[in-house]
Structure formats: structure tokens, C-alpha cells
Amino acid sequence: MNFSATAIPGVHLIIPEMQEDVRGGFARLWSEREFAEHGLETRVAQSSMSTNRRRGTLRGMHYQVAPFEEAKLVRCVRGAIFDVAIDLRPESPTFRRHVAVELNASNRNTLYIPTGFAHGFQTLADDTEVWYQMSQVFSAEHARGVRWNDPAFGIAWPISPPTVILERDATYPGFAVGAAP
Secondary structure, eight states, X not given: OEEEEOSSTTOEXXXXXXXXXXXXXXOOOOOHHHHHHTTOOOOOOEEEEEEEOSTTBEEEXXXXXXXXXXXXXXXXXXXXXXXXXXXXXXXXXXTTOEEEEEXXXXXXXXXXXXXXXXXXXXXXXXXXXXXXXXXXXXXXXGEXXXXXTOXXXXXXXXXXXXXXXXXXXXXXXXXXXXXXO
């Protein structure tokens, strides 16, 4: 695995190193030792998947508050997504900035998102499937979100408005500058 730093410290693009032979390919996607060497969370408490029927589906921007803050690993195993992580750590020099990458079944890349970030994605193809590993279990009581198109974040979504979005995700309140998430 190659760990590629992004414009926001702590967010990493993880690029698998495919080993090819006559059978096909093999790549390591997660290693407790290698993640720890890069200072990344190694606890995996939950693994989940989402299926998305239509191109333009938007899920997000979600996060959990203490004591259920979570780091995430996100990988697109079918189709393609525009994946976004927003820094919601008020003390961070990159507060309110975001990282956006394309994850797809062909590039096989994974995005590591540390605690203190909101996460969401938009599908770029029909029948897209996304796989997640989280460092914390889901707690509905601690789940929060920020609005996907809030000007405080300046995200240039590839398909706007989204083709499909839950009312909850579309109607999160605006982000108050200086507010703690």
C-alpha cells in the first residue's frame, strides 16, 4: 500500500500495490502495522456497505460526535463516487476546508478520513456500491450532519442538484462559522 497525503493533514489516499500473475492480481488493502506506522487509527469496530441505484445520488455530509467520533476508510467496489471529507475541527488550520477525490472500482483506491471530519459522496455511475470500515459503531443519538451545498465549504459537486438525496441530508441547517460541530 502507498499512503498519499492530501491537502488536509490526516486525510490519506491509500493506493493498493497490485501484484499481478497468471491468476490475476492481489493487493493488501489494510494492515494494522502499516496504518499505525502512518499514525492512523487501527481500530475497526464496524464494516458497512451502501448500494446506490442512480448516478447523482448524494449521501452526506455525516459525522458523529463524542464519544462516538469515528475515523473511516471508504472504498468504491462497483461504479464510481466523488468522495468528500470536510474538516470540522475548530482548532485545525484547515477548519472548513475539504478534500474531494474520485474513488472507483478501477482505481481501487481507499480514502482514510480521521475523526473530526464530515463525510459524504455523490455517485458518478448507476449501480454503485461503497464499502466502509469505521473505528466506532454507529450511534443514531450521536449522528450529525452538515448541508451538502453549504457555501461555508465551497464544494463543487459534479452533479448539481443531486439526482437522489434524502430530505434529512438536503435540509441539515447551515453551518454557523465558529460553531463547534
